Amino acid sequence: MIRLLGAAFTTAADGDQRDDAARAQVSSRLGIAPAWAVATQVHEATVAVATGPGSVGEADGIVTTTPGLPLAVRTADCAGVVLHGEGAVGVAHAGWRGAANGIASAVAEAMAAADAPAAGAVIGPHIGPCCFEVGPEVLEAFPDAQAITSWGTPSVDLAAAIEAELDPVPLRRTGGCTRCGAGWMSHRADGTPARLAAIGWVL
Numbered sequence: 206m207i208r209l210l211g212a213a214f215t216t217a218a219d220g221d222q223r224d225d226a227a228r229a230q231v232s233s234r235l236g237i238a239p240a241w242a243v244a245t246q247v248h249e250a251t252v253a254v255a256t257g258p259g260s261v262g263e264a265d266g267i268v269t270t271t272p273g274l275p276l277a278v279r280t281a282d283c284a285g286v287v288l289h290g291e292g293a294v295g296v297a298h299a300g301w302r303g304a305a306n307g308i309a310s311a312v313a314e315a316m317a318a319a320d321a322p323a324a325g326a327v328i329g330p331h332i333g334p335c336c337f338e339v340g341p342e343v344l345e346a347f348p349d350a351q352a353i354t355s356w357g358t359p360s361v362d363l364a365a366a367i368e369a370e371l372d373p374v375p376l377r378r379t380g381g382c383t384r385c386g387a388g389w390m391s392h393r394a395d396g397t398p399a400r401l402a403a404i405g406w407v408l
């Protein structure tokens with residue numbers, strides 16, 4: 206597990222975070238409540254405000270000002286992003302569609318609307334530009350975040366895209382490439398249904 210102030214990103218060793226037992230164990234290690242606010246993720250840019258645990262419905266961003274309420278998105282190649290403001294936290298699930306639709310900045314806007322603008326953000330393990338091979342239609346959506354895979358084909362750098370989107374809010378990068386790195390979960394690598402979690406809570 207990657208542990209930061211008010212944020213954490215799980216690894217494969219922490220288990221499938223769709224699973225209650227795995228979530229309980231992670232919560233216990235972090236000293237946070239075991240009941241998280243989560244969303245049915247649909248790869249869009251809708252942000253929900255959570256006031257208690259459980260599902261907020263279909264959304265790819267969640268924001269709260271409730272102390273002690275963990276928020277989480279679940280990923281396996283997509284990026285989880287945690288944003289912190291004074292008295293607020295937000296999480297975003299950003300695959301290429303979410304990033305192209307501005308999910309991270311939508312979360313930042315929702316925090317600003319709650320009078321707690323994001324002061325910093327952290328991006329967790331996700332498929333890196335080394336492995337995120339995309340077709341021309343995806344490449345076109347990221348004119349400023351194009352890269353090349355380790356085997357020489359066009360790819361997208363999700364962290365660069367999100368960093369540009371959030372500017373001037375600084376984005377810290379953690380974790381590695383989920384597909385070619387060891388110890389993550391990657392849908393592209395092996396089709397796993399299991400998921401990592403990006404968790405945030407109010408400081």
Ligand SMILES: [Zn+2]
Pocket residue numbers: 332333334335336337382383384385386
């Ligand atoms: Zn890679």
